[in-house]
Amino acid sequence: MYNQILSSLNDFIDNDLFFDPDQKKTLLHKHKLALSDSLQKGHWTTNLCLIASNLAKKNPRDIASALITRLENQSEIAKVELAGPGFVNIFLTREAFFNQLDDADKNPNSFVESSHTSKEKIQIEFVSANPTGPLHVGHGRGAAYGDAIGRILQRLGHEVSREYYVNDAGRQIDILACSIFLRKFECFDEKAFPKSAYKGSYILEIARGAEIDQALTESDKEKLITNLPKDDEEKIDELIERIKINHSNSWSLIRDFGLNYVIKSIKEDLTQFKVIFDNWFFESSLGELEDKKSEIFQALDQVKKEHAYEKNGAVWLESTKFGDDKDRVIIREDGRGTYLSADLAYHRNKLDRGFDTIINVWGSDHHGYIKRIEATIEAMGYSKKQMQVQLVQFANLFENGSKVKMSTRSGNFYTLKQLIDDIGPDASRFYYLSKQADQHLDFDIGVARSNSKDNLYYYVQYAHARICSVEKKYLELGMALPSKFDDSDFDGCDELLQMALNAQFVIKSSGENLQPHLIVYYLRDISQSFHQFYNNVNILNAKKLEQNNIMRALIIVKSVIASSLELLGIEPLDSM
RNA sequence: GCGCCUGUAGCUCAGUUGGAUAGAGCAACGGUUUUCUAAACCGUGGGUCAGGAGUUCGAAUCUCUUCAGGCGCGCCA
Numbered sequence: 001m002y003n004q005i006l007s008s009l010n011d012f013i014d015n016d017l018f019f020d021p022d023q024k025k026t027l028l029h030k031h032k033l034a035l036s037d038s039l040q041k042g043h044w045t046t047n048l049c050l051i052a053s054n055l056a057k058k059n060p061r062d063i064a065s066a067l068i069t070r071l072e073n074q075s076e077i078a079k080v081e082l083a084g085p086g087f088v089n090i091f092l093t094r095e096a097f098f099n100q101l102d103d104a105d106k107n108p109n110s111f112v113e114s115s116h117t118s119k120e121k122i123q124i125e126f127v128s129a130n131p132t133g134p135l136h137v138g139h140g141r142g143a144a145y146g147d148a149i150g151r152i153l154q155r156l157g158h159e160v161s162r163e164y165y166v167n168d169a170g171r172q173i174d175i176l177a178c179s180i181f182l183r184k185f186e187c188f189d190e191k192a193f194p195k196s197a198y199k200g201s202y203i204l205e206i207a208r209g210a211e212i213d214q215a216l217t218e219s220d221k222e223k224l225i226t227n228l229p230k231d232d233e234e235k236i237d238e239l240i241e242r243i244k245i246n247h248s249n250s251w252s253l254i255r256d257f258g259l260n261y262v263i264k265s266i267k268e269d270l271t272q273f274k275v276i277f278d279n280w281f282f283e284s285s286l287g288e289l290e291d292k293k294s295e296i297f298q299a300l301d302q303v304k305k306e307h308a309y310e311k312n313g314a315v316w317l318e319s320t321k322f323g324d325d326k327d328r329v330i331i332r333e334d335g336r337g338t339y340l341s342a343d344l345a346y347h348r349n350k351l352d353r354g355f356d357t358i359i360n361v362w363g364s365d366h367h368g369y370i371k372r373i374e375a376t377i378e379a380m381g382y383s384k385k386q387m388q389v390q391l392v393q394f395a396n397l398f399e400n401g402s403k404v405k406m407s408t409r410s411g412n413f414y415t416l417k418q419l420i421d422d423i424g425p426d427a428s429r430f431y432y433l434s435k436q437a438d439q440h441l442d443f444d445i446g447v448a449r450s451n452s453k454d455n456l457y458y459y460v461q462y463a464h465a466r467i468c469s470v471e472k473k474y475l476e477l478g479m480a481l482p483s484k485f486d487d488s489d490f491d492g493c494d495e496l497l498q499m500a501l502n503a504q505f506v507i508k509s510s511g512e513n514l515q516p517h518l519i520v521y522y523l524r525d526i527s528q529s530f531h532q533f534y535n536n537v538n539i540l541n542a543k544k545l546e547q548n549n550i551m552r553a554l555i556i557v558k559s560v561i562a563s564s565l566e567l568l569g570i571e572p573l574d575s576m
Numbered sequence: 577g578c579g580c581c582u583g584u585a586g587c588u589c590a591g592u593u594g595g596a597u598a599g600a601g602c603a604a605c606g607g608u609u610u611u612c613u614a615a616a617c618c619g620u621g622g623g624u625c626a627g628g629a630g631u632u633c634g635a636a637u638c639u640c641u642u643c644a645g646g647c648g649c650g651c652c653a
Contacts, residue, residue: 034592047595054633084596085634130653170653233652314651325579325649332651339653367580368648391581393647435589438581440646442588447602456601458615470612502592509592521590524600535608535617576615 001076001100002044002111005090006033008071009048016066023055035502039494042081042089043097050086060086098485101497104504105556108563109157111501112508121159123350124150126361127270128165131262132176133200135269135416138363141395141441143416144432144569146361147275148516149390151567156511161355162277165346168259169283170339174240176262177255181243183207184254185216187225194239196232200413202265210257214250269417273425274569286345289337296337299345299380300330307379317344319375322384328372344376351382359514364391364438390514395432395441423448426570430457433516433568456524460561461573463527467558468574470539474551477540482552490546492537493553496529500553500560507567519564530557 013019013027031048049067053060060082067088068080076096081089092100103110126146129139150160167173179197182188184207193199216224224242228235243251263280270277287294300315307318308330315331317340330341350358362369374384397414419428427448434456435441447455471481503522510518539550562572 030594032592032595037592037596041596045596050595050633060633087596167653172653312651316651329651334651336651338651342653364581365648371579393581439589440582444588455615459601462613462615466613466616473612505592513593517590518592521600522592524590528600531616532618534612535614538612540612576613 001092001096001103002033004074004076005044005046005071008074009033009046009067012067012070013048013052016070017052017056017063019052019055027052027055035498035505036089039498041083041087042079042091043498044090044092046088046090047086049082049088053086064088094487094489097494097497101501101556102484104501105559109155109504111504112156119157119159120356121161121354122153122357122359123161123163123353123355124153124359124361125163125165125350127275128167129266130167130170130172131259131266132172133198133262134202135266136413137397137416137419137443138394140273140416140419140428141432141437142361142363142392143270143273143275144429145390145392145437145516148429148433148519148568149359149511149514151569152507152511152516152519155507155567161279162275163279163281163350164277166263166280166282168263169286169342171237173255173259175236176258177251178236178240178243179203180207180210180254180258181247181251182239184210184212185221187216187221194232194235196236197239202262206258206261209261210254212250212253214247216247220246269415269420272420273416273428281346281349283342283346286342286349289331289335289341295349296342296345299348300337300341302348303330303344303376303379317376317379319372319379322375322378324371324375328375340372340376343373344380347373347377347387348380348382351377351380351386356386358387360387360389362389362391364393367391388514391438393438393440395443398442398444399446419445427457429569430460430520434520436515436517456520458576459531460523460527460565462576463530464558464561464565464572465574465576466534467530467554467561470554471551471558473540479547479551481555482548485552486548488545488549490543490549492546493533493550496526496533496557497553499526499529500556503560503564507564516568519567523561523564526557526561530554 009031010028013024013031017024017027019027027048030051031046033044033046033048036042036045049060049064052058052063056063064082064086068082071077071080071088071090076093076099077090078093079091081091083089100110124146127135127139127143129135135143146162150162154160175196176198179199180203182193182197183203188194223246224239229238286296286299289297289300291297303317304315307321308315309318310316313333314329316327317330319328320326328340329338330344331337347358360373370389373389374387377384377387397419422445431443431448432441448457474481503526506518506522510516537550539547539554542550565572
């Protein structure tokens with residue numbers, strides 16, 4: 001029906017309006033056909049005449065009359081009204097209204113899929129937390145978000161690939177290995193343990209699990225910890241250096257063991273959170289800068305030829321040529337690459353894999369980094385439009401009104417796993433997604449855990465469970481669940497059904513804008529409408545004539561709720 | 577100093593990309609169950625959409641500006 005009306009509107013623009021081609025183009029682009037938010041305004045509504053009247057400097061009423069006649073000629077349309085400042089409201093016949101619902105139930109993309117949006121190959125890179133410790137509640141938000149937009153884009157017909165970028169090559173990993181080493185061989189007293197090392201209890205666990213034949217003598221330890229620099233950061237770097245040189249065997253054993261251990265635990269947490277990645281990309285696979293065959297060398301070499309220069313012994317990328325604020329170092333004075341150089345090679349690798357769009361989900365503290373990476377993409381000869389960066393603000397966790405602190409180094413943090421164990425993966429995901437991603441989220445675990453009315457997650461689940469229960473009772477009465485509407489003129493479900501139709505548009509918009517929270521609020525609204533209906537109408541004791549359509553309506557609402565929850569990675573509950 | 581984000585009811589937030597009378601939840605007060613799950617529903621009160629100017633048929637939404645708050649500005653990752 002949507003497509004049918006839409007093409008009538010377009011025919012009208014083409015044939016009945018005496019506009020020049022430019023005006024027609026903007027009109028085609030700007031007019032909208034939307035579901036009405038209330039049936040008093042009809043089933044469908046369009047602003048076409050408003051826009052047209054603006055372009056032609058004419059009264060909307062003069063333009064509308066021809067359109068109204070054209071629309072009213074269609075057998076599915078019962079009535080067309082001009083309302084408000086110039087909206088055209090379209091009222092369908094009951095039969096047409098029900099038909100589009102049955103169609104939408106069969107094909108949840110019936111309105112949106114034939115539109116000219118092309119199917120793309122999309123890659124989403126998200127979480128990508130440094131493998132230096134367990135995921136904490138801040139990472140959970142990125143995980144829930146990235147996974148949800150993946151599901152939504154898939155629903156819209158795109159081919160989606162999820163990727164985790166593992167920074168397994170940098171200094172952070174050395175600090176991890178060093179921390180484990182120091183614990184393993186008990187090099188420091190508890191009080192003297194370096195501040196800049198990781199202190200979480202998981203470090204002790206890993207240290208206990210690591211099987212190393214070698215032992216450190218007291219003099220080894222003494223050598224390791226005497227005459228260290230005072231500065232915390234310098235101290236840890238010095239320790240790393242000394243261990244690497246003097247205990248290279250243990251070092252690499254511990255480093256590999258620790259890294260694998262942490263990555264494994266991250267994977268387990270994500271699996272429990274129902275986030276599955278198609279690909280784990282390791283920074284180390286890009287190779288070493290010294291190796292001329294490595295990807296990282298070749299990527300840098302390519303860029304260096306045209307868009308880089310040497311200054312103060314370092315190699316600088318001319319990123320200002322591509323919109324960055326200043327030029328950036330890609331190879332340090334001492335010959336090592338910067339973080340940007342690895343990212344440059346990584347993005348080249350991604351774009352060469354043939355994705356139409358790559359989406360990077362980053363913590364919002366990286367926002368200063370966007371221009372920089374865009375510049376490197378342009379410098380390598382790609383278009384920055386192929387990459388979309390979506391920032392996710394950190395989630396603040398509250399418990400009983402007070403903020404729970406998070407810091408990986410101090411080891412004092414609330415892990416994602418704890419959260420999942422506490423309130424479950426589904427409620428966690430629901431709350432993570434309940435606010436626009438790039439804005440602060442205050443997550444009160446007390447509310448999420450509670451059975452109270454302000455727990456929105458249960459409000460939505462309750463609507464689903466109630467419908468399941470009614471269906472069950474209906475079957476127990478010996479009735480069969482209807483698969484079609486009949487022509488009874490009971491209209492008590494119509495507003496609810498109108499809202500159910502809107503799911504397609506909400507999902508489309510949430511996919512196009514990468515905003516899963518729109519679905520959360522849609523779920524709240526349709527659940528509310530259902531609860532109202534439920535309290536108004538006694539379904540099982542309703543008139544036999546009305547019951548078929550009521551049950552049909554509930555089946556449709558239930559399936560809309562279930563499939564919307566699915567897009568958020570949440571399993572609908574059949575009973576509570 | 578430069579850049580990005582935010583400011584909507586007492587609190588937490590939506591607002592379909594410029595549309596019709598600005599909406600929910602919580603909190604406050606009052607009500608609804610011999611009948612399908614009361615984790616529900618109904619009612620009442622609560623607003624200069626931070627302030628100002630502009631763009632137009634029409635602005636919470638776009639532009640400019642003032643104020644307030646948050647974040648980012650390494651040869652760290």
